[in-house]
Amino acid sequence: MKKQIAAVLLILWATCGGTAQVHYTHKLKGRITYLNSGFKPVVGAQVTAEQGANADQTNNQGEFTLVFHRKEAGVDVRLQVTLGKLVVVNEKELSVTLKKDEEKEIKLFMCEKSELDELRATYYDISIANITRRFREESERLRKENKLSREAIARLERDKQGLLEQARELADRFARVNFDDISALRREAFEYFRAGDIKKAIEALDFETMVENIDKAEEEFSRGKKLEKEGQKRQEKAKEQRLQGIEGLLDKARFCRLDFQFDLAKKCYEEAVKKDPDNFDATWELADFLYDQNQFIEARPYYKKLPSLADTEANRVVAFNDLGNLYQKSNQFQKSLQAYSEALKISKKLAEKNPDAFLQYVAITLNNLGQLYRVNNQFTEAFEAYSEVLKIYKQLAKKNPDAFLQYVATTQNNLGLLYQANNQSTEALQAYSEALNLYKQLAEKNPDAFLPDVAMTQNNLGLLYLSQNRLEEAREILIQAVTTQEQLTAKNPRAFEIDLCGRMIALGGFVHLRLLVKTEDLTHLEKADSLMTSAINRLKKYPEVPRATKYLNMAQDIKQKIDKVKEILKKLPADNEKERK
Template identity: 25%
Template sequence: MKKFLVIIAMAVWIPSVHTQNNILRGVVKLQSSGSQPLSGVKLSAFGAGSIFTNDNGMFEMAFQGKKPGSPVSVFIQKDGYELINEKELEHCVIRQDPDDLILVVMARQGERNKQALAYYDIIVEKTNNNYDKQLSNIHSRLDALDEDDKSRQALRQQIEALQKEKETLLNRAEELAKQLATVDLDQASSIARDAYDEFNNGNIKGALLVLSDEILDKNYKEAKEEQLKLKQKLKASQNALSQSIENFMIKARFCSSDRQYDKALENYLRAYEADSTNVKNLIEIGDFYDDLNRQEEAIRYYHQALQNTTSTPLEAGILLKLGHQFSYNNNYPEAEEAYMEAYRIAEILFGENEGYYGQLLADIGLALGRMHIELNNDANGEAYYLQSIGLFRKLATIDPAKHNPGLADVLVSMGDLYSRMKDFEKANQSLTEALEIFKGLEENENNFVQEKIASTHLASAIMMARSEAFEKADGSFAEAISILERLAEDNPFQYEPQLASAQMSSSVMCYYWGEYKRSEEGYKKTINTYKRLITENPRRYEPAMAKTLLNLGGLYSTLEQFNDSEQAYAESLSIRKRLAEEDPQRFDPPLCHVLLNIAFLKKRILYTNYDMTQIDQALEILQKVESILEPYDDNLPWVKRYSGDANQFKGYFVDVTLEDLMVQTEIDKLIPIENRIEMESDLNVIVSLYKQIIDTLQSIKKTFPDNNRLNLKLSESYGNMSIYQIYNQQFSIAEKSALRGLHYDPEETWINSYLALALAYQGKTKQAMKVYEKFLNDQYQGDALKTYFIEDLVALESEGIIHKANSKLKEILGIE
C-alpha cells in the first residue's frame, strides 16, 4: 500500500532530466599552429546527420538511440585539409559528460606527408651516417689484423649484424617518420618541443640529450608531485562541492518538514543541477515526486539513478521503486518487467547470502503479489504472498525484532486477499496472527506500531463487512478509527489521511448494512477532511475526494435523492476529468467508473420517473466511456470490466421501452416475497411463495402479453421453483415447472439442469441423458453448462437424494 504523506505540488521550474547523454561535442584545430581553430569543417555520422564547425572550431552532434560508452563513427572533411589523429577517432565513443570535448587535429593537405618526408630524410641520413661511421671503424680494425687472426671472424659477424640493423631501421624509417609527423606540438610538453627543434635540425643526439633519463625522470617526478597536489586540492574541492550539494538536500528536507513544498522541490532540483549522477540524491528526488503523486517525474529520476548505480542490490531496490510507479500509473506490463528484473537480481543475491538478501526478495514478492491481485490473478498473487511469508518466517527465527513487522505486513495483505476470495476462515487466521505480532512488538506503544495495529483492525473490519458480519465489522472499524483519531491529534499532518480513508471504508460498510444515515454522515465527515488536505496537496488528495463523492452519489441514488446524487457525481466527475487530462493512463479508469455510475443513475431515474429523456443522456455518457477505452488494450482487466459494463448498459438503453418500465415496476412489487423466500427453510412454503409470484406475473401478463422482460421473469421463477420441487421429491411436478420455464424463455438454458434431474429421478434416464448430451458443451453467460449440471447433481446427493440413474448421469458428466 502506498504510504500517506502530505506534500503539496507547486508550479516550479523543472530542469530537463537527461536519462542518458547522447551528445558528442568537440573542437577541430590546425596541427602545431598555436591551437588555431578550424571553422567550416564538415562532420558526418549515421544517426546524427552532418554539421559544420563554428568560428571557434566547435561542433556538437546528437546521436539517436545512443548512450554513454556507445561507439560512433564520425567522418571529417574540409577541402584542402587532412585528418591527423585518425587512430584516436577510430575509437570515438559518447562521453558520460557532454562537455568532455573530443579533440580533432587536422593539417593542410600534404603538410603531413611533407613533414614526414623531412623526418624520413633525417632518419635515413642519420642511419646511413651512423652505419658508414661504424663500418669504417670495423674495417680499420680488420686492416690491423693478420689474415689468420681469429678476431677477424667476430668483426665480420659485426658487419653482418650492422647491415641487418641498418636494413631494419631503413625499413621502419617511413613508419617512424609518419608517427613523428602526427604529433601536435600544441599539445606536447616544452621538453618535447625542444627535442623536436633539435630533431628538425638533424641533431638526433641533441634531441636525445633534451630527452635524457635525468631530465625525463626529473620531469616525471615533478609531474607526479604536481598531480598529488592537484589530487589533494581536487579532493578538498570535491568534499566542499559534496557538502554544498548536501546542503541543498538538507534544506529540501527541512522545507518539506515545514510544509514548504515548493521550496523543498526547488532545493532538490538545485542539488540535481549541481550533480546529476548522485544515486542517493536521485532516489530521494524520485521519492519526493512519488509523494507528490507525480509518477512520470519519479520514473525519470529513478531511471537516472538506475543508470548511474554500480551496486547490484541497489539496482534491485530501484527497480522495485520503478515497478511501484508503473503500477500506480496502471502500466502493468512495464511494472511487471521492472518487478521481475528486480526479482531475478534478488534471487541471485539471495543464493549468495540468504540472511542478508532474504528481506529484499520477500519485499519484491509482496509487490508482485499485489500487482497480480490488481490484475485479478489471485492465484499468482497468493503464490507470491506465500513465498514472502515463508521467507519472513525464516528470517524472523534469526532476528524476530527486525523481520516480524515485515511478516505481519504480508499477513495483512494475505488476509485481505482471502477476504476478497470469500475464504473468511483463512482471512481471519492471517489477520489475527498479524495483529498478535504487532501487539507483541516491544515498542508497540510507538506511533508506527499503533498505525500498523489500526491498519490490521481496518483490514479485519473490511473482511467482516464482506462476510456481512456488520456488527463485528462496526466494532473493528471503531477500534481502527479510535487509534487513528488519537494519532491524528498529535500529528494531523501524517495521520489525518489514514483517518479519512478509514472513515470512508466505515461509511461504505454502513451503506451495505442499511445504516444510510450513518453512511451519509461518515461520507460528509470524510469530505470535510479531504477539503482541508486538498488545500495543502490537491494532487495527492483529489483522487480520494473524487472517490468519496462517488460513494456519496451512490448512496443518494439508492435513497432516490436524485438531485443530490447528480450533484455529488458531477463534483466527482469534474475532479476525475481534470486528473485524466493531466495523466490519462492513471486516471482514465476512475473516470470511466464515475461515468458508468452516472449511467446507472440515469437508469434509476428512468425507471422511477418514466423519464424517457434519460435514454439519450445515458447513451451519450456511454459513448464517452467507449472513446476513453478505445486507445487501450482490450485485454487489460479494467478495460474488459468497464467495456462489459458499458455494453450491458448500452443494450439496456437501446432496447428499453415504456412498457418495460411499467412491467419492471410491477415486478419489483414482488421483492418482499422474494426476500421471504431467502429467509425461508420449509420447502413447501418456498414452493407456495413461488406460486404466488407466478400467479402475480400471469396476472400482469394479461395486460402485457408479449413483454420479453415479463417472460424472462416467468422463466426464472418456474426454473427456481422446479429445483425446490426436486428437493421436495415432487419430480413430475418439477419436470412440468422446468418445461414451463423453458417455454417462456428458451435462452435460460440453465433450467435444463433441473429438467434433466427431474426426468432422471422419475426413471426417465434416457430422456435425461439426451438433455445432458444436447447442452453439455454449451455455455450460459460465459459459464459452461456442464458445471451447472455437476454442481446440481452433487448437491442433491449431499442431501441424500440419490437415484439408481445417478451412476449413468455421472458417467456422461465425467464425474468419478
C-alpha cells in the first residue's frame, strides 16, 4: 500500500512539474492625502488592484487596506485609485511588489488634474526662462573671456537644447513634490525656485549640510537596531531623514542642471548614489545625466546596474531600454539588440496579464528596435517593428485618445521617413498625410504642444513632393509650413526662428527656383529672393548656434545665385525681358 501511495504521489509530483508554488496572504495598507494640504485626508476614494485582492474605500483618515489572497511572493501588482476628478500625484507608488511576510504600507497624494497641470506649467515656465537667461549669460561670459570658439559654442548650444528637451520632464518631477512630506531644507529651496531665484534654491541645499545629515541619520539608524520598540521608531525616523537627504542632493543636482552648473550637478548625483547605492531612481538619474553630457563610458556601469536594482518588472523594462539606447549611441548593435530584446520579452509578459498598463511598454521597446534597425538599414525589420508599434498605439488610443493619439501621429511620421528613405513614395505620402491630420487635430486642443509637429510634418510632406518633382504641391504645403512656423516664432523666437529659416530655404531656395526654371515666371525669382533675404537677416541673430550658421551659409549661397541671375537678366534686351515676363 505504501508503495502504491508513493507511486501516486510521484505521478502527481511529475504532473505538477516537480515544483510547488507557495502562495501567501499579503496585506497592503496605505493612506491617501491631498497634495500640499497639511496631510488633509482624501475620504471615500475607491482603491482596487489586479485580481487577487479586495476593493476598499478610504476612511475618514484617508486609510485603506487591501488583502491579497493566494499570491506568490515577488509578484508585481498595480493599484488603481479613483475619486471624481482627482489623480494620484506620486503614481510611481501605485506599482507594488508583494514580498513574503511583509505588511506593506504606502503613502499616496492626490489632487485635481487641472492643479497638477498648473503646477507643471509654472515649473516649466520658470525652467525655460532660466535656461534661456543662463544661455545668454554663458555666451556673454565666453565672449568676454575670448573663449567663444566654434567648439565652445557647439557645446553650449547642445547643453541648452538638451535642457529645453528635458524641461517638461523636470517640471513634471517638481510638480509631484509634496511640500507636506519633505524636509524644511528642501521646502525652503523649492520656495526660492518657485519665486524664480534658482541660485538661492541651490544655495539653500547646502551640500555639506545634506551629507552630514545623511551620515547622522545612518548612525541613528544603527543605534536603533540595538533597541526594541523605541528603536523601531528611531529607525523609521532615521530612515526618513536619510531619504530626505538623498532627495535633497537630487533636487540640488536638478537645479544645478537648469543653471548650467554641470560639474556641481554631477557631484551631487554621484554623492546621492554613493550614499544609497541600491537606489534605483538616483542611479537611473545619474546615468541619464552622464548620457546627456555625452559621457557614455562613465554612464555605462550605472546603466548596466539598473536591471538588478529595479524593484518592479516594469522598471526592468525601462532599464533594459535605456541600456539599449546607450549601446545604440555607442554603435554597439548586437549589445543594443540584446538589451532591447530582453526589454521586449519582459514587457510582453507584463502586457499579457495587464494590457492596459503595459502594452505601451511593448510599443516603446518596439519603437526603439525600429530605430535600431532603421539606422542599420534593415528596412524589413524596421517596417515590422514600426507597424506593430502603430497597431498598439491605435489600440490604446481608442480607449484613451488624449494620452495616445500623439504617439499614433509620431509613429505615422516615423513610418513616412522610413518609406521615403526606401523610395516608397506612395506609402510615405499616406503616412505623412495621416500624421499631419492627427497633429492638426491635437493642435486644435493644445497648439503650444503640437503646432511644432504640424510644421515639421508639413515640411516633410513638402520635401517628399519636391523629391517627386510635384512642385506646385510642394509649394502649397511648404507655404503652410512657413506660416505655421511664423506663428510659433511670434511667440518664442529663440525656440522656433531657426527652424522657420529652414522652412524658408526649402520653399524659396528649392521650390521657387525650380518653378522659375520650369515656368520662366520671374515672380518665383522675386519670392525666392525675398525669402532668402528674410532668412539671412534672421539667422544673423544667432552666430553662436551651429545649425543657424549652417542655414546661413545655405541661404547666402542661394542668394548669390539669385543675384547672378538678376544681373544676367538686366543685360538681356528689353524685348526679351518683356517676353520672359
